[in-house]
Amino acid sequence: MEDCIFCKMSSGEIPVKKIYENSNFFSIPDINQEIKGHALVICKKHFENTLNLPNILGAELLDCTKNTALKLMKEYHAEGFNILNNNFKIAGQIVNHFHLHILPRKKDDGVNLLS
């Protein structure tokens, strides 16, 4: 997809520092580090959101998500993590190329996602 920033990362046109990757997904640090360690799990192919993502990719998505979360917990000494996935503009999706957010969490970090 032309003008899709995550497609450009996937093709190598925009170089990225990958945290983890498998055949269909890769993860990178989010540019916004307001929550330390915030990372994105991105599909290598362009699908707009969760509804377009083929079910067959579910196992690889989980593999990339788990391995990324484990690495982040170790690196940032986090005790847990949240997984967030915005679908459509109304829900906060800005980049229309499937991705999950992983947010490392620590005691008293002040993050309150559902309020």
Ligand code: 5GP
């Ligand atoms: P969305 O709101 O679509 O779920 O999330 C898009 C995410 O992509 C945001 O958290 C935003 O900070 C991140 N992002 C946007 N542009 C870039 C970029 O060029 N590099 C990285 N690493 N993250 C980006």
Ligand code: ZN
């Ligand atoms: Zn794309």
